[in-house]
Amino acid sequence: MKHYQENNTHVWYDESLVTEPIESLFDINYWRSCNAIVGSASGRGTTWFIKLQSTIAALRHYHRGGLFGKIVRDQYLFLSLERTRSYAEFTLLQKLRSAGVNVPRPVAAKVEQTGLLYRADLLSEKISGASDLVDKLQLERLSSDDYQKIGVEVRKMHDVGVNHTDLNIHNILLDSEGKVWIIDFDKCKQQSGNQWKERNLNRLLRSFRKELGKRKIHWSEDDFESLMLGYNQS
Structure with a gap:
């Protein structure tokens, strides 16, 4: 991981993936001028998909959620560089990949400090040919083997x-080769103990049930038993 600093702006990046100018990595107008924007997705903010020389990357600006986010959209209290949202997610993705967990490769992270506040951005590799479980389950039922692979990947992360x-099932992807990926590690952390692992799994089960109540997805409670089979056999 390389570190670039200009005044109160810090950028950490993987030099094996970045050949573009560091100062322009997070400038969407720069990418427009290069005709390098290949898509976008809407959520709390817009995620832009950018064609780098080495890969396709997702460019995400950190936005607050909830009621407070309506007042302060994208600023956070600065405590230290290591505790900023983008640096924490960047380094956590590195640790997970080093441990063999299928997560996006982190490309670069940015922090721009203004007094006691900061704004943050992250560039991470876009998973090619992948769809989240919600999209998959609206089209078809997944096999027991698919669910077991999901359980295995969650267990590896744990x-x-x-x-x-x-x-939740928006943050779990299946690619065209049937490989399972876990995404969106903002505000996630390494933690000791085991109680939180059960809470993770309960949250995942609730998300299946929630989507089943909102729309037609090809899912049943038995499918979660297959997921847990993979989790417990890992």
């Missing part, structure tokens, strides 16, 4: 001690 505080 064995590293990473608490995914927003583990």
Whole structure:
């Protein structure tokens, strides 16, 4: 991981993935001028998909949620560089990948400090040919083997001690080769103990049930038993 600093702006990046100018990595107008924007997705903010020389990357600006987010959209209290949202997610993704967990490769992270506040951005690799479980389940029923692979991947993440505080079926992807990926590690952290692992799994089960109540998805409670079979056999 390389570190670049200009005044109160810090950028950490993987030099094996970044050949573009560091100062322009998070400038959406720069990417527009290069005709390098290949797509976008809407959520709390817009995620832009950018064609780098080495890969396709997702560019995300950190936005607050909830009522407070309506007042302060994208600023956070600065305590230290290590505790900023983008640096924490960047380094956590590195640790997970080093442990063999299928998560996006972190490309670069940015922190721009203004007094006691900061704004943050993250570039991470886009998973090619992947769809989240909600999209998959609206089209077809997944096999027992698919669910077991999901359980295996969640268990691998837990064995590293990473608490995914927003583990839901929007944040689990299946690619065109049937490989399982876990995404969106904002506000997640390494943690000791075991109680949080059960809470993670309960949250995941609730998300299946919630989507089943909102729309037609091909899912039943038995499918979660297959997921847990994979989790417990890992």
